[in-house]
Amino acid sequence: xxxxxxxxxxxxxxxxxxxxxxxxxxxxxxxxxxxxAQQNVSYATGTRVPAADxxxxxxxxxxxxxxxxASWPHLYTDFPEGAPDDLPDEFLHRAIEVETAGGAxxxxxxxxxxxxxxxxxxxxxxxALRPREVVDASAVLAPAKLTKTADxxxxxxxxxxxxxxxxxxxxxxxxxxxRATDLSGAFLQAIAELGATANTVDPVFQVxxxxxxxxxxxxxxxxxxxxxxxxxELGTGDVxxxxxxxxxxxxxxxxxxxxxxxxxxxxVERDQFARWHAIVDRALHRVKPSATAADLVEAAGLDHGxxxxxxxxxLAHGIGTDSAEMPFVGTDLGDAFDASLTLQPxxxxxxxxxxxxxxxxxxxxxxxxxxxxxxxxxxSARAELDEGxxx
Amino acid sequence: MSRLAACIDLMxxxxxxxxxxxxxxxxxxxxxxxxxxxxxTRPFSPGCVVVRRTAAVHVLANTDAVVESDFPVESLxxxxxxxxxxxxxxxxxxxxxxxxxxxxxxxxxMMSALLAGAMPAAEVVDAGxxxxxxxxxxxxxxxAGVERxxxxxxxxLGAMVAALRxxxxxxxxxxxxxxxxxxxxxxxxxxxxxxxxxxxSSSTWLPPERAxxxxxxxxxxAGALRDGWEASLARTxxxxxxxxxxPAPAGWDELVAACVAGATVGDLRRRGAVVHGAGRGVxxxxxxxxxxxxxxxxxxxRHGESLRQDILRIADRGAPEVTTP
Numbered sequence: 033x034x035x036x037x038x039x040x041x042x043x044x045x046x047x048x049x050x051x052x053x054x055x056x057x058x059x060x061x062x063x064x065x066x067x068x069a070q071q072n073v074s075y076a077t078g079t080r081v082p083a084a085d086x087x088x089x090x091x092x093x094x095x096x097x098x099x100x101x102a103s104w105p106h107l108y109t110d111f112p113e114g115a116p117d118d119l120p121d122e123f124l125h126r127a128i129e130v131e132t133a134g135g136a137x138x139x140x141x142x143x144x145x146x147x148x149x150x151x152x153x154x155x156x157x158x159x160a161l162r163p164r165e166v167v168d169a170s171a172v173l174a175p176a177k178l179t180k181t182a183d184x185x186x187x188x189x190x191x192x193x194x195x196x197x198x199x200x201x202x203x204x205x206x207x208x209x210x211r212a213t214d215l216s217g218a219f220l221q222a223i224a225e226l227g228a229t230a231n232t233v234d235p236v237f238q239v240x241x242x243x244x245x246x247x248x249x250x251x252x253x254x255x256x257x258x259x260x261x262x263x264x265e266l267g268t269g270d271v272x273x274x275x276x277x278x279x280x281x282x283x284x285x286x287x288x289x290x291x292x293x294x295x296x297x298x299x300v301e302r303d304q305f306a307r308w309h310a311i312v313d314r315a316l317h318r319v320k321p322s323a324t325a326a327d328l329v330e331a332a333g334l335d336h337g338x339x340x341x342x343x344x345x346x347l348a349h350g351i352g353t354d355s356a357e358m359p360f361v362g363t364d365l366g367d368a369f370d371a372s373l374t375l376q377p378x379x380x381x382x383x384x385x386x387x388x389x390x391x392x393x394x395x396x397x398x399x400x401x402x403x404x405x406x407x408x409x410x411x412s413a414r415a416e417l418d419e420g421x422x423x
Numbered sequence: 424m425s426r427l428a429a430c431i432d433l434m435x436x437x438x439x440x441x442x443x444x445x446x447x448x449x450x451x452x453x454x455x456x457x458x459x460x461x462x463x464t465r466p467f468s469p470g471c472v473v474v475r476r477t478a479a480v481h482v483l484a485n486t487d488a489v490v491e492s493d494f495p496v497e498s499l500x501x502x503x504x505x506x507x508x509x510x511x512x513x514x515x516x517x518x519x520x521x522x523x524x525x526x527x528x529x530x531x532x533m534m535s536a537l538l539a540g541a542m543p544a545a546e547v548v549d550a551g552x553x554x555x556x557x558x559x560x561x562x563x564x565x566x567a568g569v570e571r572x573x574x575x576x577x578x579x580l581g582a583m584v585a586a587l588r589x590x591x592x593x594x595x596x597x598x599x600x601x602x603x604x605x606x607x608x609x610x611x612x613x614x615x616x617x618x619x620x621x622x623x624s625s626s627t628w629l630p631p632e633r634a635x636x637x638x639x640x641x642x643x644x645a646g647a648l649r650d651g652w653e654a655s656l657a658r659t660x661x662x663x664x665x666x667x668x669x670p671a672p673a674g675w676d677e678l679v680a681a682c683v684a685g686a687t688v689g690d691l692r693r694r695g696a697v698v699h700g701a702g703r704g705v706x707x708x709x710x711x712x713x714x715x716x717x718x719x720x721x722x723x724x725r726h727g728e729s730l731r732q733d734i735l736r737i738a739d740r741g742a743p744e745v746t747t748p
Contacts, residue, residue: 084613091699154551
């Protein structure tokens, strides 16, 4: 169990985010911020829209327009009941269909002059904005999101707690003969009942091959993960890697574990977990303000001669209103990038190293921490060895 | 089967050399791909590339497990966090670098700079009209896909109805629907299931999270995404033990009867209906779209304390076939 970071105050969280955006716009010289990506609209306004697949979500998307110095962003939404009570009426508007040329024109007619930043645009909106100087909203969003307030950290912690609790409910169902998609169903049912705002990713219950060569073709030659869960039956001795994400109050969570199906873990699996855990602990030992991402990479070291994570992912990533955001540690952005990234209080790190012994599969779990003034605090439970049939 | 051949024909007609697609629905239109599902909107990025000259599709994926068995692995490009590597991957695609006209399904300033680097001579235009045109053509394979999704959506709704009792909460019913979908092998929704009291103050999409009361009208919405095809339905019930389905809203039968070949979407909307196409997701139809035999229509109407939504297939002549149970 993790300790609360603070007593969650969503109104305070929203006010603090608007201030962070305003500060970031000032620093970046941006006068108007236009947000169309739903996680960013959620970040700026705290609004909810119905959870949906991407096409429908694009069609009924809410849009936020923030003019620097204003007290709130303007929110354009078909779901005013999803807007927080503290958003004043004069900032709440009917949706504009930015997927259409007419809607794009209408929105551009409503935004101020000056330097404009946008995150993601349907093409008609992009086309309508072409005459203007437009910069990428990451210039504003990345600095704002990089460090989290206590309320934001608490949202992530609570989201993760829901995710973990749901997985505790699912674990006993992962037995030989069960179908992996039934585990997905049990998970999705559990998170709904536990009060998740929404699910964010199709839950992954993936039986790993013993060797990369036994698995599907891999562009990098490494184990392939994740692939969508199939309605296939679990078997005794299956090594299953789990990855799930749920959203609470707009914040993402990220659960990762390795389960052995139908029998107790054996010495190889015990050893793999121990190595995995040692990697995380070595990296955590270096987590404090002023450490760099390169320090964490160095601390993680090697496992049997290799950097112990998937080269197409990372040793660690950040999380917030997006499932994966800065800081990125150990990606193919390279060593110089890692050396340039300095940890600050309020950054969140999701560690997900991988230990792989070709012929005996491997271990992958995840742990989440927030950088504190002098080290870190846990936002996820510590990963534990899955006992398999013994649990 | 993909609509790649039809897509290439339209690209030729519209003088498009390349498509760069970020939306999964668009990628699925040109190739059989089944990548990990993510909720909500996704920022534009080059997840799938179509080159007219080679009639080839290139897919951003680390494995062939998510594409058809005969998909050439050389046409996969892997996940990267490094814009330079992405640029290099795009540059390696035959036919990209000298493209003159490129159509895209979204844009960000960062991606605009990246694509300008990959295709320095290219004029960038909207791919939306091309896909809207592809999807407006009646397609038996689409219909079969949507009807298979209808089966799952209907099953989920049935499970919700069985669980709808006094004191049950919307979140419990959402969970019941998810589990029901998964029992059919489908773990991806068109939208998270909705159970909403049908009164003047509550939204029928974002209801308050409170327990239902005996005798109150409640609308249940279920939508499934199965193999990339979407279907949904909505019905109204009076809460009880068991809950009882309410008659369709006044005017419903007339609306359904108006869904005939030759009618326009605007005709239906003027009668108060919510109308869009059903396929790889919501197909937003303009008022002027003329209903053709074989088109799949999502029709919704509300009157008083009844709301209903069905998926209809437009017939050659006369009344449509209602595909939803």
